């Protein structure tokens with residue numbers, strides 16, 4: 001079951017990814033569900049990255065950046081915080097649990113905090129029901145589409 | 155329609171306004187929300203404040219956006235995930251600049267067409283002034 005879960009973590013190169021690296025060197029086990037994506041700064045992560053990851057199979061997405069005020073590019077992480085908030089509102093408005101998208105902050109020297117963040121995310125996602133996608137039930141979605149199209153014609 | 159002094163002043167500040175002359179004023183502005191990318195250029199060039207960036211965003215706009223556009227891609231991802239149609243507009247956090255609805259207030263719009271000329275997405279249409287007005291201005295010039 002836990003092998004089925006997939007969490008995509010967008011990690012800032014300056015802090016979260018460095019923290020992940022250190023924790024890996026110390027052989028700290030991360031939940032098997034997590035997939036790390038290296039980004040130069042969390043300010044690079046936009047709504048499309050987060051939403052597309054969810055649409056393409058992730059059960060949760062997390063953005064891990066520097067402590068607020070300590071972004072190496074000044075304020076990339078503030079942008080990320082607001083974009084994550086925006087995506088959460090988007091998800092909520094279409095009936096998807098906003099908990100599936102979350103922002104964490106840490107410094108490069110805090111590998112335990114990174115590990116705790118990933119475990120926390122894994123725990124939250126594990127408690128949620130599986131995320132249904134319209135592609136999962138292709139025939140059903142097809143018939144709904146056809147029905148909608150039919151209504152449009154009539 | 156002859157311009158007042160204030161009208162000429164405003165037109166001078168409008169990008170391209172001095173090139174196109176007076177007939178641009180008095181246009182009827184028609185917005186095509188499905189094409190709008192929310193860049194806010196129209197709000198920036200608007201001399202009267204009739205086009206403004208709103209604080210909320212209508213999620214349904216993403217679903218209507220043309221395929222292949224950035225908003226369209228976001229809409230496609232949302233369509234895969236959504237369990238019910240969007241529940242009306244959402245509030246946009248401060249630093250998110252592009253996913254905003256542009257509010258156009260026809261009451262104070264000058265019809266200068268600056269928004270239409272500057273829109274990179276072709277989302278604003280400036281329909282020329284009604285012909286009777288155009289004819290009236292033509293008569294003015296004759297005499």
Ligand code: SF4
Pocket residue numbers: 183196199200201202203204205258262263264265266267268269270
């Ligand atoms: S036509 Fe109206 S909305 Fe557009 S720039 Fe001019 S005053 Fe503003």
Ligand code: SF4
Pocket residue numbers: 189190191192193194195196197256269272273274275276277278
């Ligand atoms: S300039 Fe065009 S695309 Fe940009 S916000 Fe205005 S209407 Fe939308």
